[in-house]
Amino acid sequence: QDATLTIESWRAEDQAIWDDVLIPAFEASHPGIQVDFAPTAPTEYNAALNARLDGGTAGDLIVCRPFDGSLALYQRGHLADISDLDGLDNFPDFAKAAWQTDDASASFCVPMASVIHGFIYNADAFAELGIEEPGTVEEFFAVLDTIQQDGTYTPLAIGSADQWEAATMAYTNIGPTYWNGEEGRQALIDGSAKFTDPQYVRPFEVMERWADYMGRAFQAQGYTDSQNLFTLGRAAIYPTGSWEIGGFNDQAFFEMGAFPPPVEAEGDTCYISDHTDIGIGMNTATDNPEAARAFLEWIASAEFAQLYTNALPGFFSLSNAQFEVEDPLAQEMISWREECESTIRVAHQILSRGEPNTWNNMWTVSANVFNDAATPAEAAAALQQGLEAWYEPQQN
Amino acid sequence: MSDLVLKDVRKAYGEARVIHGIDLDIRDGEFVVFVGPSGCGKSTLLRMIAGLETVTGGDVIIGGEKVNDIVPADRGIAMVFQSYALYPHKDVYGNMAFALRHAGEDKAVIDERVKKAAEILGLEALLKRKPKELSGGQRQRVAIGRAIVRDPEIFLFDEPLSNLDAALRVQMRVEILRLHQRLKTTMIYVTHDQVEAMTLADRIVVLRDGRVEQVGTPLELYHHPCNRFVAGFIGSPKMNFLAIDPIDDGRRVRYRQSAPIDLHVKTRSGAVPTEIGIRPEHVRLVEPGKGAFDGTVFVVERLGGETFLHVDFGHEEPFVVKADGGVQLRSGDVVGLVFPAETLHLFDAEGVAFEQTERHALLG
Amino acid sequence: MSDLVLKDVRKAYGEARVIHGIDLDIRDGEFVVFVGPSGCGKSTLLRMIAGLETVTGGDVIIGGEKVNDIVPADRGIAMVFQSYALYPHKDVYGNMAFALRHAGEDKAVIDERVKKAAEILGLEALLKRKPKELSGGQRQRVAIGRAIVRDPEIFLFDEPLSNLDAALRVQMRVEILRLHQRLKTTMIYVTHDQVEAMTLADRIVVLRDGRVEQVGTPLELYHHPCNRFVAGFIGSPKMNFLAIDPIDDGRRVRYRQSAPIDLHVKTRSGAVPTEIGIRPEHVRLVEPGKGAFDGTVFVVERLGGETFLHVDFGHEEPFVVKADGGVQLRSGDVVGLVFPAETLHLFDAEGVAFEQTERHALLG
Amino acid sequence: MTNIASTGRARAGRARGLSTKAAVHTVLLGYTIIAIFPVILVILNSFKNRRGIFSDPLGLPRGETFSMEGYATVLTQGDFATYFANSIIVTVSALFLILLLGAMAAHALAEYRFRLNTLLGIYLILGIMVPIRLGTVAILELMVDLNLVNTLLALILVYTAQGLPVAVFILTEFMRTLSRDIKDCARVDGLSEYRIFFEVVVPLIRPVLATVAVFSMIPIWNDLWFPLILASGDATKTVTLGVQQFIGQYTVNWSAVLASLSIAILPVLGLYALFSRQLIAGITSGAVKG
Amino acid sequence: MSEATTEQEKTAREAKPPKRRKRRVGGGWHIFVFIAPAVLIYTIFSIYPLVESLRLSLFDGLDDGSAVWNGLGNYVTLLFNPTWATQFWNALWNNLILFFIHMVVQNPIGLLLAALLSLAPRFGSTYRTLIFIPTLLSVVVVGFIWELILSPLWGVSETLLGAVGLAWLYQPWLGLESTALTTVSLISVWQYVGIPMMLIYAALLSIPDELIDAARVDGLNGWWIFWKVKLPLILPTLGIVAILTYIGNFTASFDLIYSIQGALGAPNYSTDVMGTLLFRTFFGQQLQIGDIHMGATIASMMFFIILIGVTIYLVLVQRRLQRYEM
Numbered sequence A: 001q002d003a004t005l006t007i008e009s010w011r012a013e014d015q016a017i018w019d020d021v022l023i024p025a026f027e028a029s030h031p032g033i034q035v036d037f038a039p040t041a042p043t044e045y046n047a048a049l050n051a052r053l054d055g056g057t058a059g060d061l062i063v064c065r066p067f068d069g070s071l072a073l074y075q076r077g078h079l080a081d082i083s084d085l086d087g088l089d090n091f092p093d094f095a096k097a098a099w100q101t102d103d104a105s106a107s108f109c110v111p112m113a114s115v116i117h118g119f120i121y122n123a124d125a126f127a128e129l130g131i132e133e134p135g136t137v138e139e140f141f142a143v144l145d146t147i148q149q150d151g152t153y154t155p156l157a158i159g160s161a162d163q164w165e166a167a168t169m170a171y172t173n174i175g176p177t178y179w180n181g182e183e184g185r186q187a188l189i190d191g192s193a194k195f196t197d198p199q200y201v202r203p204f205e206v207m208e209r210w211a212d213y214m215g216r217a218f219q220a221q222g223y224t225d226s227q228n229l230f231t232l233g234r235a236a237i238y239p240t241g242s243w244e245i246g247g248f249n250d251q252a253f254f255e256m257g258a259f260p261p262p263v264e265a266e267g268d269t270c271y272i273s274d275h276t277d278i279g280i281g282m283n284t285a286t287d288n289p290e291a292a293r294a295f296l297e298w299i300a301s302a303e304f305a306q307l308y309t310n311a312l313p314g315f316f317s318l319s320n321a322q323f324e325v326e327d328p329l330a331q332e333m334i335s336w337r338e339e340c341e342s343t344i345r346v347a348h349q350i351l352s353r354g355e356p357n358t359w360n361n362m363w364t365v366s367a368n369v370f371n372d373a374a375t376p377a378e379a380a381a382a383l384q385q386g387l388e389a390w391y392e393p394q395q396n
Numbered sequence B, C: 001m002s003d004l005v006l007k008d009v010r011k012a013y014g015e016a017r018v019i020h021g022i023d024l025d026i027r028d029g030e031f032v033v034f035v036g037p038s039g040c041g042k043s044t045l046l047r048m049i050a051g052l053e054t055v056t057g058g059d060v061i062i063g064g065e066k067v068n069d070i071v072p073a074d075r076g077i078a079m080v081f082q083s084y085a086l087y088p089h090k091d092v093y094g095n096m097a098f099a100l101r102h103a104g105e106d107k108a109v110i111d112e113r114v115k116k117a118a119e120i121l122g123l124e125a126l127l128k129r130k131p132k133e134l135s136g137g138q139r140q141r142v143a144i145g146r147a148i149v150r151d152p153e154i155f156l157f158d159e160p161l162s163n164l165d166a167a168l169r170v171q172m173r174v175e176i177l178r179l180h181q182r183l184k185t186t187m188i189y190v191t192h193d194q195v196e197a198m199t200l201a202d203r204i205v206v207l208r209d210g211r212v213e214q215v216g217t218p219l220e221l222y223h224h225p226c227n228r229f230v231a232g233f234i235g236s237p238k239m240n241f242l243a244i245d246p247i248d249d250g251r252r253v254r255y256r257q258s259a260p261i262d263l264h265v266k267t268r269s270g271a272v273p274t275e276i277g278i279r280p281e282h283v284r285l286v287e288p289g290k291g292a293f294d295g296t297v298f299v300v301e302r303l304g305g306e307t308f309l310h311v312d313f314g315h316e317e318p319f320v321v322k323a324d325g326g327v328q329l330r331s332g333d334v335v336g337l338v339f340p341a342e343t344l345h346l347f348d349a350e351g352v353a354f355e356q357t358e359r360h361a362l363l364g
Numbered sequence D: 001m002t003n004i005a006s007t008g009r010a011r012a013g014r015a016r017g018l019s020t021k022a023a024v025h026t027v028l029l030g031y032t033i034i035a036i037f038p039v040i041l042v043i044l045n046s047f048k049n050r051r052g053i054f055s056d057p058l059g060l061p062r063g064e065t066f067s068m069e070g071y072a073t074v075l076t077q078g079d080f081a082t083y084f085a086n087s088i089i090v091t092v093s094a095l096f097l098i099l100l101l102g103a104m105a106a107h108a109l110a111e112y113r114f115r116l117n118t119l120l121g122i123y124l125i126l127g128i129m130v131p132i133r134l135g136t137v138a139i140l141e142l143m144v145d146l147n148l149v150n151t152l153l154a155l156i157l158v159y160t161a162q163g164l165p166v167a168v169f170i171l172t173e174f175m176r177t178l179s180r181d182i183k184d185c186a187r188v189d190g191l192s193e194y195r196i197f198f199e200v201v202v203p204l205i206r207p208v209l210a211t212v213a214v215f216s217m218i219p220i221w222n223d224l225w226f227p228l229i230l231a232s233g234d235a236t237k238t239v240t241l242g243v244q245q246f247i248g249q250y251t252v253n254w255s256a257v258l259a260s261l262s263i264a265i266l267p268v269l270g271l272y273a274l275f276s277r278q279l280i281a282g283i284t285s286g287a288v289k290g
Numbered sequence E: 001m002s003e004a005t006t007e008q009e010k011t012a013r014e015a016k017p018p019k020r021r022k023r024r025v026g027g028g029w030h031i032f033v034f035i036a037p038a039v040l041i042y043t044i045f046s047i048y049p050l051v052e053s054l055r056l057s058l059f060d061g062l063d064d065g066s067a068v069w070n071g072l073g074n075y076v077t078l079l080f081n082p083t084w085a086t087q088f089w090n091a092l093w094n095n096l097i098l099f100f101i102h103m104v105v106q107n108p109i110g111l112l113l114a115a116l117l118s119l120a121p122r123f124g125s126t127y128r129t130l131i132f133i134p135t136l137l138s139v140v141v142v143g144f145i146w147e148l149i150l151s152p153l154w155g156v157s158e159t160l161l162g163a164v165g166l167a168w169l170y171q172p173w174l175g176l177e178s179t180a181l182t183t184v185s186l187i188s189v190w191q192y193v194g195i196p197m198m199l200i201y202a203a204l205l206s207i208p209d210e211l212i213d214a215a216r217v218d219g220l221n222g223w224w225i226f227w228k229v230k231l232p233l234i235l236p237t238l239g240i241v242a243i244l245t246y247i248g249n250f251t252a253s254f255d256l257i258y259s260i261q262g263a264l265g266a267p268n269y270s271t272d273v274m275g276t277l278l279f280r281t282f283f284g285q286q287l288q289i290g291d292i293h294m295g296a297t298i299a300s301m302m303f304f305i306i307l308i309g310v311t312i313y314l315v316l317v318q319r320r321l322q323r324y325e326m
């Protein structure tokens, strides 16, 4: 059968990879099916996708944001139930959880990749200054001090203008170390812990200390500014996620290294945010359900895992299948899965289902902590207050 | 035949009644001028004849046919507007040919008619020009030319010369008169201008507040205005008025303590003259003490060929007297004024004129 | 004292030379009218006197002081514009008080002056009105009032009445004349209108193409135009011209085959008269055959008090003859024309007039 | 009361005239620089590589920073010629419809007295007050029903609807000031009401049409949203949407973005130049007489 | 022109063949034809979708995407639920500030430029075109370039300020709660100043020269003429500029803020306006699911606020700003 499948995605920068690597590989094994990758700029993706779905013009395959964003689409009948898809068994439960109903009774997206948070650094600069990857929080600040004193490099390449980095690359990056990853996350969901508890306030306190090491006038420093600052060799440490690897490999002209979020004390268990970030599902309104399912099955395959992870270093396939990671930096980061406990971003499941939206709140308050517009306690209180406003388990 | 008959024509804009029932009979080939103060409904009436304004009541009949519902283009009329209303994007030829082209007339016919109209109006050299490249008078001529080519049965002019300067106005006025003599088409002409009205009209229609005050030849209106309004409106400088005391049941009158003046009027039962009117050109100047009154000249306006004297004799408004260009008086001189009885106009308290028995001798 | 002297005043806009050196001497209290065809530089000259336009060459001297570089407000002048130029956002009082207020004049003084001007112009009842609530004549009066309150030494008027309708124009004209009689201020007045020029001026300045053609009293210009241009420009309807053949070295002339006409002129060496001019009011009508020529009346314009006859006698342009209101002629009638020798104007081939020896008798 | 000023004061006056002129130019020039400096910066930086842009944004493109890579990307990646054609087709067609339909409606509102006149006038300008973007879903559904998704026509229709209120508003005000004589004259000449509109009214309002065109053109040319929703297919992409492909989630190809935006300025500038010759006369009589 | 020819003409005219049937005045069909296409397109593609959307404000959404009647419930939520109310009033307040800044910066600058241009300086039309260019730019360009200029990292503004010895003045204006809104407003002013400039310029041109001459004779210099004569005369235009600014501030300001400060109106909602609140509520933002019902409620409120503003203007202001015949 001849079918053309269109993929909706927010990953405009992946166009070349899909066109040159992934789609040819799929089409080679699936004659008669053609695939078209049609991304939308990330700022407009949700709005445009919703409009297209409501209007019935959305693509056959839909790249899914994790958790509630996609759950809503499923509930409104836009994403097909694919619980019976063969390849789905290839994935661990935690991976599938991002695209399942709360009771795990139905799956609606095939997990594609997760991203791992941590810190990338300028290895040349570290060598030049004679410093090593820090293991504990205090070592981390000692390293920052050294860099600061030297003065050549901005110690931390992060700003608060765009807000989301503060939440994503700072708070949920280092936070799991304090709230013990999944344990802390679940505690919030079941109402046994509050954001005002110390383990959720402490990361803010650490972030408050970061401010001294961030570029001057970081309040107006946007995400791309930080990227450029780092890749142009003007900053030493870049708090981030594995998704940068691809771009940085192209842009940075120096050696890079990576280290996971430092622990409080030597020997503590380390926690990483291994965030299930991308899945792909099927539009219920597709004209080619068979072809679409065939495509999803291919996505679930080991072949895709291998191709994808290496084509997009830093986006790690969630598949159980064995695959080789070729990029050294990516290798380093994925290796943390062995040493540390994994968890996902704390606000992403269930907690951001109401208004005010916890994740939005987290952007704002995290940035406020950087900007000295809120104390850690105030920031945590704001989060808690917002959550309590609508989330029943937190309301007693 | 293209007689125009208005039968009890009325017009109201919503509540506002503007024309209150006008009856008028205009013969084929006649040149009729509408005059009247601003806002009296001249334009409205003209536009109703043209079909540009619907008729609220009564009938407009052209050549025996009721045209109330006929579109303007099919009424056999052509209209010339005050603002020329040329099509700015077409040249002179295009402006004149426009209606004919639109009617699908033959190219050759159009060309012939336009050429002929251009010749009549002396526009041959300007056919390729755009309106903005023309002088005021030339534009006006094009506007007329545009009407001529349509070969209408009735020409309508709405203050066609009022945007021109005085000298051009005189010239165009004569041109329009010659045009009428040549084409012998019915023409209806609205104007504010005394001189235009007097010189162009076969008959003048004086309008006030949407009603006809008087219809007649220029000289009829000049010599026999039927009321004070018409008397004051026709003639320039305008008639002088003087309140008087009727004596002898209105067969004679006097002003203040002056000697009684004999009148030759048809008396009407129940009406006595209370005001006389006399035109500036009919007042005679005599030695002080020899006239009906003495007055002081306080402004002398010398136009060369004639002189206007403004004479104050204690009356509310000064009198204007028209004298010779060579008159030797100066401001401050005292003169005697004579009002020849046969030139006097008499009005009763309502302003209605009395018919003078000796006036006809004056008619030319 | 506020004599105004122009000394070789010139104006050029870039390359375009508009005023070519004008010398003029205007006495304190004089009423001077500038006339001339459109575009001849009347407004430009006035605006240079006002200081609204810089002087390219020569001097403007007011009261003995050279004012070329003085700002308009400090020249002691006030100006009245054609389009009134009232401040639409201020009421009548505000318009009149504007300049004084701006000059920081005392409130009481302002009030007194405005009140007085309003009284002179009969505007007392309108002081609270905005310009748009005024009629044309009232606006014009406010514009004049605004000039009066400034108590200027020189009034400048640039076609102040040309936006008014004919009747109002007559009225305002007289008002301006009385104003001049009352204030005795120097007034300089630009107009297109014959009648205004003739009736208002102590002296008229005739301009053509940025040059002075003639300066003189209205009657001097009427009776002794120095050239054909002035002769044709002054007087309405305008002078009739006729090309003639000089005989006897120019002491007598004849038109085609007519009998020779005796002239009373100061001959000038090297110049012979080639054209005669005669005003419509000087042509006498006689029985056919009894005059110099016979002609056919082809248009009769009856104004009531007078009649204009357009007479064609095979000459290039028809003659206009001014006759009585009661004249009995009709279109098509043949008449004889008499040109009284003492009323004739004579021009040589350059258009320069000959001085008539018997003309002075005509002066009033 | 006349006090003729001393010549000294007058000369000071003239000097002030000169310095006034200088001041006028200083302010205008100053603001002009403020207005175009950033634009120049965009164009300047479009000729640099990323390092050039960010390490020395003010510098001229030079040796190691000069790069046409942005333009190369734009010209090779995606089909920018098509995008440009699409943008121009959409903008020009929508402008045409806005001007035509807007002028027709304005003519009707200004020229004829009819019962719903005022009401319709108000109705037609209500749309200024709510961003049409809100109606996206309904519009999309409509387009689906009309089978217009991924056609330029869909964009043209939406932009026309979006631009009509302002156009009708400005044009109506202006039409009221048009000479009535000239239309009447055409009536007497036998023209139908339609031909009066097209042959007499339209030529007279050309300047105002230019004004409306300029005001309507900007939001259409620069709109990103409706192309995204209604015509995101490759064949129907507009320039603004095409530029988006260089803006990713985590990486932005600045050279390409700047290059494409620099090119994208040209057609609007061209259109503006086309209309602006008529612009001032237009605004004078149109927009101002609100 | 002898008698013979005129007679001939006359007979020729009378001998003319009978005219074709005379047309009668039609009904009002042409009015319909003129107005229908605009009304039709406008109704179908603008009013209908908007009404469809605004109608949603009276319903409440369920998880499965269906809706139930909620009366004015959403409005109550928006105005009285602390979560919504804070955002709503904050956005409205920011809008008002935005409006205020445009009124005191954009329009006076536009007025100043227009006033200078109306003096007909040399190169006037060049200035006019150049100053209008930013108005033609897309917000993507405007956002990028101003972020670059104002960014602390790349030093454009510091260099520029340093050039005039004011480097110490530099602040990360876009990043500070206290200055972000003002900064964004000023960027918007920069972009759109061309529009009031053009409108006012045109109004100034329509003031007759004679009036200015009269004022000069009355002793006013250029400055006073501007204040006492020109300005009062263009007040109606300034009124229109004000109302356009007011409307634009609600509808058009969104794009720029969204492009520069993101959907949350960073930092800390200090640049959040009705437009961004509406957009993220209606269409969603990251994990926030779009809520078309609350979105529609906000949009309706926005509509009412604009309507109130316009009505106040029409009733209170416009009537006093009379238009003068000039």
Ligand SMILES: Nc1ncnc2c1ncn2[C@@H]1O[C@H](COP(=O)(O)OP(=O)(O)OP(=O)(O)O)[C@@H](O)[C@H]1O
Binding pocket: B013, B016, B018, B036, B037, B038, B039, B040, B041, B042, B043, B044, B045, B192
């Ligand atoms: N469309 C209209 N609606 C209401 N009243 C109108 C309308 N047109 C004209 N009028 C009124 O009808 C009356 C007659 O107007 P018309 O234009 O016929 O006067 P006119 O005699 O031509 O005046 P003018 O000499 O000033 O041209 C005026 O009082 C005018 O206000």
Ligand SMILES: Nc1ncnc2c1ncn2[C@@H]1O[C@H](COP(=O)(O)OP(=O)(O)OP(=O)(O)O)[C@@H](O)[C@H]1O
Binding pocket: C013, C016, C018, C036, C037, C038, C039, C040, C041, C042, C043, C044, C045, C192
């Ligand atoms: N700003 C200018 N630049 C160039 N030429 C000008 C300017 N102003 C006036 N002129 C020219 O100067 C000449 C005189 O103009 P001016 O306005 O003084 O004439 P006028 O006698 O007042 O005419 P009108 O009777 O039509 O008012 C005209 O030929 C005109 O074209």
Ligand SMILES: [Mg+2]
Binding pocket: B042, B043, B044
């Ligand atoms: Mg009229």
Ligand SMILES: [Mg+2]
Binding pocket: C042, C043, C044
């Ligand atoms: Mg002039």
